Amino acid sequence: MTPRSERRAPGYQTPPRMKWEATGALPLLTGVLPPLAAVVILVLAALFFSGCYTVKQGTILLGYLGRATPLEELAQNPDTGDEAEKNRLFAARALDIRAFAMDELGLQKSKNYTRYVSLDRDYLAVVVSACAADSFSTRLWHYPVVGALPYKGFFDPADARKEAARLSADGLDVWVRGVDAFSTLGWFKDPLYSYMREYPVYALADLIIHELLHATVFIKGQPAFNEQLAEYAGSEGARLYTLSRFGENSPEYRRLLSGRHDAAAFAAFLRGLSAELDGLYGKTTLDRGAKIAEKERIISAAKTRFAAEYDGRFENDAYRFFSDLPVNNAYLDLYRLYEADTFFADLAAETGAGLSEFIAAAKLVTGKNPRQELRERLGIVP
DSSP states (O other): OOOOOOOSSOOOOOOOOOOEEEEETTTSSSSOOSSSSSSOOOOGGGGSSSSSHHHHHHHHHHHHHTTTTHHHHHHHHOOOOOHHHHHHHHHHHHHHHHHHIIIIIIOOSTTTOOEOOOSSSSEEEEEEEEEEESSSOOEEETTOOOOOSSSEEESSSHHHHHHHHHHHTTEEEEEEEEEEOOOOSSSSSEEEGGGGGGGGGHHHHHHHHHHHHHOOOOOOOOOOHHHHHHHHHHHHHHHHHHHHHHHSSHHHHHHHHHHHHHHHHHHHHHHHHHHHHHHHHTTTTTTTHHHHHHHHHHHHHHHHHHHHHHHHOOOOSSGGGGGSOOHHHHHHHHHHHSOOOHHHHHHHHHTTTHHHHHHHTTTTTOOSSSSHHHHHHHHOOO
């Protein structure tokens, strides 16, 4: 399994539902982690490969898919009552977002997100990430077809905790979080889930567009490029969708812009903290123990500073949770994966490329230097 982003940067996001529980130093977030883009889980044909892990995850996934209901049935269900009405509105909105993504943005046409699964929890799976405690050296897992990826996903939280405990015992920083969506890159018909009915329209649009981008553009061995491109496409696509359906003076669009402002501010703060830690980890005169002790001091000071400066940085309360999180390298490394910089937004601004043009160029990228190739595809000569 492999994840998607936590949700969804740079941008709005559903305000993080931070129902996290601490298992020792290992937090489990059973809602949306801080604003990355909902983590993607690529369960890529798990049943076709041997091993207890892949068989178990694949069996659970196929169980979900086997009870999925077509969105058209939900949209046309004549039943009365609040639940039936909520399902009809959700199905109609999801189908409209899909049509926008494929017809207007040029994402690959597929049957993804045309079905619905009811779950009794507000997350789909749990994903484990790990990183060295004294550097940003990411722990990688190796999978058939998609190659090395910096996360491992589980449908059973108990399995995720066992993996996290094992990694923690090896001296790694570990982060465990609930994720709300995944893409199987076209191997299966990815469904939507019942908890998504509560998402604001722009968050649902971001999620669907982000995941459809993964099914349209995926370069093996380039997880950062894949995730950051999907982050940009999801965020910008959701903005365009919300603008087209509600208008720039609508409450929906104003909330989107306010959320994007705060998400960008949060990402910038974490980039600054990561840069400070990078400087520490590069000091060859310090041993591992000294680096870890200084890391803890730097993170603690950053959380205190964050709380003190919050009202001057942010427009909403969605990020106040940060000062209470047990932040470590694994947490920060996720942001480095999904929001290391503003390359894609900057490239779009430099070239004047609209999102559909951007996606068309990205479809042609195949090489080992995908950023440079994308620049060339968009007409920038080295």
